[in-house]
Amino acid sequence: MQSRRKLRFRLIVSFALFGFGLSALFAVASLYVRAKVENQLINASLQNDVDQAIENKNANPDQPLRSQLIDAWLWSDRTIYKAPLAWQNLGTGVYDMHDVEPDGHVRHYKLAVSRKYGLVGFLSYDISREDLGKRQLITGLVSAVVLFSLLSLAIGLWLSRKVLKPVSELASRLRDFRKAGRAELLAPHFADDEVGELAQALDEYSARLTAMVERDREFNSDVSHELRTPLAVIASTTELLQGSPDLTDKLRERLKRIERASRQATELIEALLLLSRAERRGPTRGEITDVAKVASDVIESQRPQVRDKPVEIELIQKGSVTVNAPPSVLSVALTNIIGNAIKYTLEGNVTVEVDKGRIDVIDTGPGIKPEDAERLFQRGVRGEGAGGSGAGLGLAIVRRLCELYGWDVSMRPRSDANGAVATIIFDRSSAQTA
Template sequence: MQSRRKLRFRLLISFALFGFGLSALFAAASLYVRAKVENQLVNASLQSDVDQAVENAHSNPGQPVGSRLIDAWMWSDRTIYKAPLGWQNLATGVYDMHDVDKDGHPRHYKLAVARKYGLIGFISYDISREDLGKRQLITSLIASVILFSLLSLAIGMWLSRKVLKPVTELAHRLRDFRKAGRAELLAPHFADDEVGELAQALDEYSTRLTAMVERDREFNSDVSHELRTPLAVISSTTELLQGSPDLTDKLRERLKRIERASRQATELIEALLLLSRAERRGPTRGEITDIAKVATDVIDSQRPQIRDKPIEVELLQNDSVTVNAPASVLSVALTNLIGNAIKYTLEGRVTVEVGKGRIDIIDTGPGIKPEDAERLFQRGVRGEGAGGSGAGLGLAIVRRLCELYGWDVSMKPRTDANGAIASIVFER
């Protein structure tokens, strides 16, 4: 999973880590160079001094032993026993020695030893001060690392605020446009740099998107007008024809079918327009849609499909359920679900049950596989087990309408018998 930290935070962390790493590297290099140079200089000085003392003692035996550094001793092989016990067996070289002084304080010194011409010379060099200086240097370097890290953090905060100020302003303007529901040009408010190029690209994208939405709105309006006009003519004509006294029962039934088909087409157009605009529209003021009434109308409109089938369709109303939505939207959803149940049920019963904030359509058809239940709501997917034509868009439209109004639609196989159960839950 990719990190979702803000760009400013990442920039700030980068500056802080860079400052800390550079300071720590400088401190480590300083300690290493100091220790190496100091050790080389001290060792070289001590060895040179003790060699010089031995040469002087060999050349001038009567003169007292002298040293350019303090604390020098000279013994021979016969008098070496006078030297401290820890020194007596040391070979030529320089050693780090630790002991305590006469006051009992720990002491750290370097001891240079030279064995030559039967003489054994010792020179000690107290480096306690160097140890103190080293500790002070380490403390200073640690303080410097902390100081430079804080300084890098402060610089990073200042730079990140300065560098990201145009980006933040661009985001604020976009957010204000979204709240206001209108869009203005962004590019004039920014300099001709990378952020300005981004603002220009957003302006171009917004212009194209606005033009596309406007064309879609005009197309929907034109389609709505062109389709509703002939449907209104059909509806008014059938209504006039039904008032004729010389109509036979057979013709009157056919006119009713035409009227129902016209009404269903009008409702479907309205529902599709709502989906294309992705907007919810409630019923007119004071009007609440009764689910049982809409279900009754849908069942009546589906009666012609069951004339040639041994099927019974019944409506069970266990509770009074109403929704704040257009009747046309609910009618489209129930027409698809009830129509599918009748279509795929070759014989038996289709029960439409209303109650407890939901409606269930239960059939005795071939049923569905549990793994196919969710897939049936996808575009282009048709159920198996019945013939007939169709593009597999009905249940996809139902799902989109239910999502638009916050309803839950589902389908599952029956567990007590063959068949399927389609449900719409209006109250979550």
């Protein structure tokens, strides 16, 4: 998983790392160049000086040994034993030497040796001061690295605040617009730069989105009005016809079926309008929906589907459960679940159990595979044995309605026999168990 960090944090870290890396590289390069040049200069100076002293002594034996540098010694091959023991076997060259003085102090010096004409010359050069200077240089460079790193960090903080201020302001205005529910233009509040260009793009997107939402809202209102009007006519006409004294029982039963279908269509329209608006509408004042009553009505409306099949539908109420939701929403959800159970059950029974903030629909159909249980709630997915009927939208609508009201819907195969179990668990805020 890719790590997500704020842009300001990344900008600050980039400046700090850049400053630290640049100053550290400068410090390392300075130390290397200093050490390289210093070593070459000291070695060349010492070697040239001791060679020059030997040449002068050989040309003028009566003159004392002279050197431009101090601490010079000259012995012959016969008197070399007078030299310090550590020097006696050294050949021509420059050596890095360390001696411990009587007071315990370690003396660091360079020793140049030259062997010519039976003479052995030594020239020492104390580099303790160079060591002190090197330590001081290192201390100064480390201080410079820390100082430049802190300076880079401060610059990063200042620049990040200044550079990202328009972006933060843009995000703040977007949050304010979302809370206020208004669509004020963003571009006039920002300069003509990249952030202003982003604000203008957001304004254009907001305008298109608002126009699309407005078109959908008008379409939904028109569809709702145009569909509810004929359904109301059908409902009122069937109600009047049922009051006629000369109706036969068969005709009266058909009128009841028309009335149930009209009521289901009205409830479905209301539920679909809620989904299209992504709007959770509670019941009217004092209206609490009884889950068992709605389940009973749905079962009665679905009984015509089992006339030609040896299937029994049973409602078991183990407790009284009410939900704070419109009856139409619960009716549409249960109609799809119970209707599916009846459609897939060729023989046996369909049991609807209401108990403890939940409702279970248990059938004796062919069942489902555990890996297919979640897929059945996707649009266009139908269970095995569905035949040519249905478009695979019923359970998808149920899932969306349950998500809108905070309910949990699921399906699973039965563990004790063939068949499936569909369950709706109502959330605590909308479900009350007696």
